[in-house]
Amino acid sequence: MPDKKLPLSWYRKEQVVTLAQNLLGKYLYSNINGQLTGGIITETEAYAGVTDKASHAYNGRRTTRTETMYHEGGISYVYFTYGMHHLFNVVTGPKAVPHAVLVRGIYPLTGCDVMLQRTGKKSINYQLTNGPAKLTKALGITRQQNGISLSGNTIWIEDHGIKIAKEHINATPRIGIDYAGEDALLPYRFVIDYQHYIH
Template sequence: MTNNDFLLPKSFYLRDDVVQIAKELLGKTLVTRQNGAARKGKIVETEAYRGYDDKACHASNGKRTPRTEVMYREGGCAYVYLCYGIHHLFNVVTNVAGKADAVLIRAVEPLDGDWSDRHPKTKTSNGPGKLSKAMGITMEMNTARLTGENDIWIEDAPDIVGTSIVASTRVGVDYAGEDALLPWRFYICNNDWVSKK
């Protein structure tokens, strides 16, 4: 059951600074519900993508396709897409409708026990594809609201004040020219669940 007392408010997602939101999502709790049971992970790694002038963004400079249409919705919904025909990648749409900003959630730290049933031979959630598999995130969750109406949501958590946050370039966006050098990947320093670049 969703506890509305802990949900991130809609206003969190509607702000216009996707880079700041990507930083502030660190430490928050990503929750999915499957067969009535909740699975929770602390967000430990994110990447920001800005629709209007970021060549690494799927919706760069107003590009609209059936896949990216969800990015133009009002912030606070899920953008899930299939990468390489294999991995489901989960993004948080931000900003007001029409802006196409989003934050890729790259890694979470399990908060509710052993997840080895999902990835028995490797860490379960230290990468965007693995975390989606571990948390049951699929294309069925694309466009889902993250504010408690669906089986995926984000809960607030104590600020990670005093924790070192590392900024680096994003992963796998070399095609984006100078935008590939933007330091818009953020992760919690020395956390064992951060993905390897």
């Protein structure tokens, strides 16, 4: 059985905006508390490190929290927000380049019973994991998984050969970053255009 897991080299390129687009259609898995769960990545946002006012690492900010982002690409960056939500990011780029991609949505496929249990939902559909905090809840991801390698067996991403054509990717401004000034307008959010995949 071929290893479909993305190699660490995949994450270590400079072009975080391209990587955010290329993550669409990949399979995100977690194996947490002995439960395998996962789905297809459908929505991402790029956060372009020190030059991006929306990034936690803007202007080279280094804190206990943001230190994770300065690590070499291929690890997770999980942080807590709004007093109740965990958000999962993929750290990308070479060492000391604090780029990250926020995973904002997946289509649930693996371990659906577990994901229903974790979220308290009744039925499997795209709405189960179509938000950045919804998918971490379904996948069981918390800050305990902050900084872990994506080449391990806890959280990883696989390439199953699905290629999302550029024209089937919608690019929009990112969500919830009004504080970022002119950078709030950058088209760094990428969503699969479902219309082309439902028939």
